Every structure is written in C-alpha cells, then in structure tokens.
Amino acid sequence: MTEVRMLGPGEGEITSDPEGTRSDRYLIDGALTGGGFALVEQVLAPRVLAAPVHLHTLEDEYSFVLEGRLGVLLGDEEVFADAGTLVFKPRGQWHTFWNAGDGTLRILEMIAPGGIEQLFRKLAEPGGEYDPETLPALAAQFGCDVDFEATMPVVERHQLIF
Template sequence: MALHLHTREDEYSFVLEGRLGALLGDDEVFADAGTLVYKPRGQWHTFWNAGDEPLRLLEIISPGGLEELFRKLAEPGGEYDADTLPALAATYGCEVDFEATMPIAERHRLVF
C-alpha cells in the first residue's frame, strides 16, 4: 500500500494472523497476531505483510466515510495510478506519496 495519510479518520489494524509491518510516521513497527496497531489521522503511514505466511487483519477506519473511496477504486474501469490517484484521494481528505513509498518497498522487497 502506498504511503498515505487521512485527515478525517483514524485507522486501526487488528492482526488476526501473520505478521504486519508498518511505517507510522518515522517509526517502523511489527505486529503479530493479537496486536492492535493504531494509525492516527494526520500521520503518514503504510503497512505490508512482513512474514512468509498470509497476513489477515481486521481494518477499522473511524469515523466512516472513507469506504466511499474504496468503492470508487473498485468500480469497473476505475484504473488509477500515481498520476491520477492523488487527486481522487484528495477529494476524500487523503494524501498519497508514491515517491516516498518506493524506498520502503525496496527495503522490504515488496511487490505491488
């Protein structure tokens, strides 16, 4: 997932299975099953599967409203990329930084 922030919502990831890696501001953290990771509004963050097994998590975003962005992204023909996604995300109070995402992806050998 690209490095991003929300201006209106807090985000929580409850790890159900596997190992979550996350960048929260300047801090890199890892969480195993049973751990709750808090990503407050206004904080740059991203997360990834940091283990060899599948990662399953319960994602909670509060208050509601950001789910409309996810619905928009899932619409047929809704192909967004580094040039078009930032403008769409901004309409939902979000910022996306693809340039800052690449060093994180390279460091952890992540594939999109």
C-alpha cells in the same frame, strides 16, 4: 426497532484486485453507523504493500491483526505486529502497511469516523489501481494525501509487491 446485523464467515460485500493479492470484506459500512464507524477485513498476500504512503485528515485507523505479520510505517518509524496485536494509525500521520510475512495477512481495519472505506471500493473498481497520475485527486476527495516518492524506498527495503 433496532435491526440485528450478523455476518458469517465469507458473508458481506467483498472486493479484490485483479491480481488476487488483496481483498476487502466490508463488515460494517459507515452508512450503517451514521458515519461514525466502519469495519473492513483486509486480506493481503505475502509481501504485498496495501497502499502508497498516505495520510488521512478525517479519520483514525486501527489495524487488529487476526492472522500473519503486519508491517507498518508510522511517520519515520517501522513497527511489526503479529496476531492479536492492535496498531493505531492516527489521522494526520503519514503511514502505510504491508504483509511482512510469508503467509496470508488478515486484519480488521477499524475506521472512525467511517467514510474512507468508500475509497477502498473505488480502488477495487476496474481502472481504480494505484496510478500516480490519478490517485492523488481521487484520494483528495476523501481527505487523503499520497506520497509515491516516499513509498518506493519501503517497497525496495522490504522487497514488496506494489
């Protein structure tokens, strides 16, 4: 028998950073889909960078903007997306994203196959911040690579919080 899964507004596991600049609400975990898919609602405060420049080797990401303005670096190209827009971030492409507006940014992050959402959880644990000394090894456990050197020009160019 198939189990019906419904989550209302504000339901589901929610993690956030100590500064209150980012929260993740886990709507569908990869474990529920046999690893095929995960869905996470991400909320970023104004001018917050979500992550250092990074790439995934195992999954593709799709960001659907629910509210606010999303800025995305995809390779060497920067794009901006408003509510109702979908941005595809394929595996193997260096990227990062941020809240490019003055209000709250809410996106649905669709991940296929699922699994990288477990890294999001680890980063939300105490001591799991984006430390250049420890993050590369942690990210590698999930098939990811990070580039802090490429991140700082994005932070400076857009005056972001990171």
